[in-house]
Amino acid sequence: MSSYGQKTKPGRQRLKRKEYILPGSEVIGKSGSILTYQKKKLEDLPAKCISRIISLTTPRDASRLALVCPAFRSAADSDSVWEKFLPSDYEGFISNSSLIDKKKKDLYFHLCRNPILFDNNTASFGLEQESGKKCYMAGAKWIYENSGISHRDCEMIPSSAGSRFPEVIELKLMSSLEIEARFGTTIFSPKTNYAAYFVFKFAEFREGPETSPIDFEVYFDGSHNGKKRREFLDPQLSQDRGNRWIEIKMGEFSIENGDEGTVVCRLSEPEPLSKRGTIIFQGIEVRPEYGRVND
Structure with a gap:
């Protein structure tokens, strides 16, 4: 008999405070429901969350992370990421040129290769x-x-x-x-x-x-x-x-x-x-x- 008045089947365990559960393990919650814990992959995170993480790295790292998987590529190429890598005053230099319409990643590499x-x-x-x-x-x-x-x-x-x-x-x-x-x-x-x-x-x-x-x-x-x-x-x-x-x-x-x-x-x-x-x-x-x- 469990501490909550229920029997537990073999392979299942009660979830205790501060207890670590292996991915794929079945546990019995406090309400008696059976919960299965699955390991989450980084690419399963929301796109905005991935973009935020990548924006805290470097341009070189962002370019490399774009090769990891489609989810990373979408986030790593986003304007929200490359806007962080551009200097805060960049618009003053391009405001009167066609560069203003470029995607931020394309603009970044244009400024690197074509001052x-x-x-x-x-x-x-x-x-x-x-x-x-x-x-x-x-x-x-x-x-x-x-x-x-x-x-x-x-x-x-x-x-x-x-x-x-x-x-x-x-x-x-x-x-x-x-x-x-x-x-x-x-x-x-x-x-x-x-x-x-x-x-x-x-x-x-x-x-x-x-x-x-x-x-x-x-x-x-x-x-x-x-x-x-x-x-x-x-x-x-x-x-x-x-x-x-x-x-x-x-x-x-x-x-x-x-x-x-x-x-x-x-x-x-x-x-x-x-x-x-x-x-x-x-x-x-x-x-x-x-x-x-x-x-």
Whole structure:
């Protein structure tokens, strides 16, 4: 006789407080009804619940989870998930373009692979694919118009293949060169380490470097505590971006909450260049230290 005045059949058991029941087990409830416990699978959860769980992961994880099963694919591809991966201010960059009608997942990967231009096509905005962190590039014209180029032998010219911007600047290395770009830190993703890159190419093909070095600095305005990097404009030591465009790392900085003020990316000559030549300056790109935006 059971404690509730009923006999239990073999294989059945009373459900007691704090007792764990194996999936498939039959138990007798307090009212005397027979209950069978079945193991629930994650994909049996409501679609909104699955979407919520996936939105707490990363873009990379969401893409992988979409391959698990149809229920996951539907949730992982939903706008509610990918809206979470897009930066809060993304609509300001696409409000006047056809991108506003794209599904959020398609928009995300479009911004990763095709940075969009703004400020009269003088700057670009994109996303780093692995994390969704924001990336920016100040074009040569943008820097020039903001008094960021101190060089008398420069000329604005139409861009060539592989450039992100319609115009670039030709710099003749015949006198003192100084370039400075300033970025307000509120535009960057919080809790992120960033690196700045000087993007250029030589007007004519060459294998060797300029014989005089260039100083690169990245620091927060008012602190000037960044490390100075001295590099040669050397195609062999630079990162290739395709179509003869190359980049040199200028330095790094860390964003915590976006209230650090202004970050300064500066290039200068410690001494006049001893070898004369001409470079085509495309701009200064700032992106998360561990990734880059594709051109």
